Amino acid sequence: MALALSASSAASVLHPRELSGHRSSFWIAVRYTRIASRLVARCSRDESCQGDGGGFQFQPTRRILLGASLLLPLTLQNQGAGAVENAPAGTSGKEKRKLWSLGEEDKAAESRVYDSLVLGEPVAIASNRDRVWQKLLASRVVYLGEAERVPDPDDKVLELEVVRALRDRCFEQQRPVTLAIEAFPCLLQGSLNQFMNKSSDSADLKAQVLDWPEGRWEQYQPLLEYCRDNGVRLMACGAPPEVLRTVQTKGIQGLSVGDRKRYSPPIKRGSALSYEIFQQSLQPDVLANASVPFGPGPYRFAQARIVQDHTMAQVVRQALVDSGTVGLVVVITGASHVQYGAKGSGLPSRIAPILPKKTQAVILLNPERQHIRKEGELPQADFLWYSAAKVCVRNCFDRAEVARVMSAAGRRREALPQDLQAGLERGVISPELLQSFLDLDKHPVLAELTKRFQGLRERLLADPRFLHRLAIEESISITTTLIAQYERRKDRFWKELDYVITDTVRGSVVDFFTVWLPAPRLAFRVFNDESAVGGLEGFLGSIPDNAFQRAHTGTNWDPSTRFLAVVLGGVKLFSVGFISSVGTLSLTNAYLDLRRKLNPELAPRVTNKRSPIFKTAAVYATFLGLSANLRYQIVAGVVEHWIADYFLASTPLAGNILSFLARTANSYWGTQQWVDLARIFGLQAHKAEGNTPECSEPSQNLDAIPVETKDGIGGEILPNSKN
Structure with a gap:
């Protein structure tokens, strides 16, 4: 202990x-x-x-x-x-x-910060956020605007992150920090003081906010306890719910004289406040509970909003007085109360008479959309801050760092492939990923291949060792096929070399697709037609090739999407298996018929019974779509993409050895499965008429049907067929 x-x-x-x-x-x-x-x-x-x-x-x-x-x-x-x-x-x-x-x-630190003061779309800030903290520490008030209509639990994660970082830096500068929270009505300030003095616990404070929806207290509790344990003063700045309900039903005139004096500014017909209320009543997006854009409902909701802003402004002013000339006040409120700048009607403009705008900073937490600022327009905030849990779909990386990588390589964006240009435009290509592509482009052969074949480029970006693994798989395929051919043909191996070559090439082609299709890839597709984004092409593009692939920037693959990746991969391999099986058996039978016509003396010596074309194709395609699809998705996704490339990233040799062993074991296990399946469906060689063995000895059978290889297509089945 x-x-x-x-x-x-x-x-x-x-x-x-x-x-x-x-x-x-x-x-x-x-x-x-x-x-x-x-x-x-x-x-x-x-x-x-x-x-x-x-x-x-x-x-x-x-x-x-x-x-x-x-x-x-x-x-x-x-x-x-x-x-x-x-x-x-x-x-x-x-x-x-x-x-x-x-x-x-x-x-x-995995959260993302954007500078919203620039013209155009907000600019992502790199991991070095010194200028962000300099801006915040130079301010007297920092506003954290959170979601209002649908509260986002991720906002609370960011609030704790920002408050913790500001407290640590202010502690070094001996600056007091105050946290004002709109969710707590100002009447609960006494309860917050008791909580800060530790004369009451969390349960007592929770009992004071019974009107909160379920789960909201659990979201705020870590932040409240951190402030209590680290000397951050808590202040309640929200308007009482009873006052807001009265204003929403009867207007500000419905308040008592005392409440009107305390919670609302003076209001007279023709005053600036009356015009402000009218203007806000025309902005239904600001009013969280307004159902129609015009009429008495929105007008009174606008009055309630004025009451909220005025009440919070009074509390913030008092916090500035209490914290002295160097204290920092952090305000947690709804985004609509702070996102319209100093010239708007929110909190920054109400504090502006006593505090210049340059000493106020606005941060919007996890905003749904990034506003593109045009010249002459006010910025919606100083910074946009997204939590690590939010999937980034646009402008996810520091563009200055991307430009530095391009400049160091002496490349221009126009010289890149179109899909990469689109990814850079959206800001979903990281500097590290761009550097990986530029490294590939240094090799003449790879540069030409990746330029011509987008699929190869996408797979190499996701897995730089993809070609190594393809070579491993093909080596296993060719080796096992040739060994199987020689064991079955013996001294007829060289005389039946045409069959050997046919089976080997066919097996290599099928094996290529079993590696190619389930391989993870990084796709930044370009849709020529905008309607295709929501159509079939967009739907297929949103599904990963491997169900176990790590989600990259700009993607969000839920369990249902990953399940569809297994189904779609199975359909692809089923098609490959069916087409290759029908094509191979048809060509083989046509070749045998041609030999009989050219040499009629060989016909009586043919004793093999040919495999049924469509039955064999259906069974083999089903085998590839189910068994081979699942096995290769696991090998490429779990064993290689996760274990070898992620957990063993520092030791590439160990990853290559693991990949070789996994693919060898997969080959052996797939062989056993296919042999059992072929026997169950009667695809093994049968005895011919007259009880003559159908293939008693390949060395005595000049017209033997090609032996079964790794893909299991042919007149006989060998126990070393791979898939």
């Missing part, structure tokens, strides 16, 4: 962000040992550490300190594992090892 206490105490002193600068667990241990030593010295002087009466007394020893210093790096390693599991798609092995060294709190 003492060991755990020492470890947890030290962990609370050093922020996890400091850990990213350490290069080894040894130096982390040294750092924590020093911190633990200071804690011991401080604890020995603090009576609170000594316990009461016969209770537990903390008496650390050198053994405890040493154990704590060794325990903490292990704890950090377990915390870093969670960061690696949630790494975004396309993260390289080096980046994953860096994530491993980070704690749970650093998972928030």
Whole structure:
């Protein structure tokens, strides 16, 4: 217990962000040992550490300190594992090892920030967010605008992230931080004070907000407890629900004289406030509960909005006075209350008379759309902040970094393939992915192939070792096919070389598709017709080729979509199997008939009974669509895409060995399945009329039907057929 206490105490002193600068667990241990030593010295002087009466007394020893210093790096390693599991798609092995060294709190770094002050669409900000924090720390008020109509739980994750980061930086500058929350009516300020003073617990505070919908308290609780434990003052800034209901039904005139004076600004006919209410009544998008754009309903909802803004503004003004000249006030409110800038009617404009706009910063949390700002228009916010849980579908990466990669390679966007140009335009191609393509383009042969074949380019971007794995599969296919042919034909091998070549080529072609179709790929498709996006072409383009592929930027594959990937892959392989089977058997039979016509003396010696074309094709296609499809999706998706490329990214040799072993085992298992299936459906060779063995010995049968190879097509079945 003492060991755990020492470890947890030290962990609370050093922020996890400091850990990213350490290069080894040894130096982390040294750092924590020093911190633990200071804690011991401080604890020995603090009576609170000594316990009461016969209770537990903390008496650390050198053994405890040493154990704590060794325990903490292990704890950090377990915390870093969670960061690696949630790494975004396309993260390289080096980046994953860096994530491993980070704690749970650093998972928030995966969130995305956009600069909304620029003209045009917002610009993504790279992982270095120094200028974001400089802007926020230079402000006196920071507004966090969250979703209103449908509350988003991810907003609470971002709120805790921003508040924690601002508190840590303000703590270093000895600046007090105040958090004002609209969700708490201002009448509950006394309850919040008791919660901050720890004279009441979370259950007591939860009992004061019975009107909250189910689950809302659980979303706010981590933020509230963090503020209480870290000295962030909490303020309730929302208007009372009773006041809002009265205004929505009777208007501001329906309030009592005291409530009207406290919660609403003076209102007179022809005043600026009357015009403001009328203007807001014409903006139904701002009114969360308005059902029609005109009439008394929206007009009174606009009055309720004025009451909300005025009440929050009074609380923010008081918080600025209480926090002095250097304090920072963070306000959590609905996005519509802050997103219209200083010239609008929201909170920033109401605070502007006492606080310049340059000392106010607005952040919109997880906005559904990114507003494209034209010249002369006000920005909707300073920054747009998206949580890591939100799928990025446009402008996901820092365009300046992408431009730097292009400039370093001496390439222009117009020289890239059209699908990559479209991906860059949407901002869904990361600088790392662009660099991977440029590296492929340095090889003359690969450059020509990737330029001509979009499918190959997409697969190489998703898996740089795709060609290696295709070569492994083809090597296994050709080797096993030739061995099987020689074992069955013996001394007739060279005389029947035409059959051998036919079976080997056919097997290689089928094997190519079993590797090609389930392989993961990164597709940035270009639709010539906008209607195709919502049609069949767009539907098929939204389904991954491999059900186990990691979702990349701009995609969101739910379980139903991944199930459709299995079904669609099975349909593709079924088609390949049926066409190849019918084509091969038809050509083989036509070849045998031609030999009989050219050499009639061979006809009486033919004793083999030919395989039924369509029955064999149907069985074989079903086998490929079900068994081979599932096996190859697992090999390409789970074994190679996840284990070899993700968890073994730092050791490519181990990944290649694992891939070879998995594909060899898959080949052997597929052979056993096909042999059993062929026997069940009677595709094995039968005895001819007169009880003559249909294929007693291939060496005595000049017209033997081609033997069965890896794909299981032919007159006989060999136990080494692969698929």
